Amino acid sequence: MPPLDIARLALLVAHFIGLAALIGPFLLQIRGGSPLRLRLMLIGAVVQVVTGNALIASRRLQGIEVDELKMILKLGIAVATLGLLIAAVIVQRRRGADAGAVRPLFFTAGGFALADVVVAVVWS
Numbered sequence: 001m002p003p004l005d006i007a008r009l010a011l012l013v014a015h016f017i018g019l020a021a022l023i024g025p026f027l028l029q030i031r032g033g034s035p036l037r038l039r040l041m042l043i044g045a046v047v048q049v050v051t052g053n054a055l056i057a058s059r060r061l062q063g064i065e066v067d068e069l070k071m072i073l074k075l076g077i078a079v080a081t082l083g084l085l086i087a088a089v090i091v092q093r094r095r096g097a098d099a100g101a102v103r104p105l106f107f108t109a110g111g112f113a114l115a116d117v118v119v120a121v122v123w124s
C-alpha cells in the first residue's frame with residue numbers, strides 16, 4: 001500500500017478515536033450526579049480539528065475530491081464545540097465545578113459534536 005494511503009488511513013483511525021474521546025464522556029455524564037470531567041472531551045475536540053484538517057490535506061495530496069461546503073460546516077461546528085468546552089473549563093476553574101453555567105455549555109458542546117457526526121454521515 002502506498003505510504004500516503006497508510007498516512008490517510010492512520011489519520012482516519014485517529015479521527016475516530018478523537019470522536020470517541022469527545023462523545024464517550026458526553027454520553028456517560030448526561031445523567032449528571034458528580035462534577036463534570038471535561039478534559040477528555042476537550043482533547044477529543046482538539047484531535048477532531050487537527051486530524052480533520054490533516055485528512056483534508058492528505059486527500060488533496062492524493063487527488064481525492066474534497067467537499068468544500070461540507071468541510072466548512074464540519075470545521076465550524078467542531079471549532080464551536082472546542083470553544084464551548086474551553087469556556088466550560090474556564091467557568092469551572094473560576095467559579096467551581098458545580099457552577100450553573102457549566103452544564104448548559106457541556107450540553108451544547110455535546111449536541112454540536114453529535115451534529116458533526118450527522119453531517120459527516122448524512123452529507124455524502
Ligand code: HEM
Pocket residue numbers: 008012015019022048049051052053055056059071074075076078079081112113116117120121
Ligand atoms: C466533532 C467533530 C467531528 C466529527 C464527530 C467527525 C466525524 C467524522 C466521521 C464519522 C467520519 C467518517 C465518515 C465520512 O467519511 O464522512 C469523518 C470523516 C472525515 N472528516 Fe470528520 N468529524 C469531525 C470533525 C472534522 C473536521 C473539523 C474536519 C475538517 C476540517 C473533518 C474532516 C473529515 C474528512 C476529510 C473526512 C473523510 C476522511 C476520508 O474518508 O478520507 N472532520 N469525520
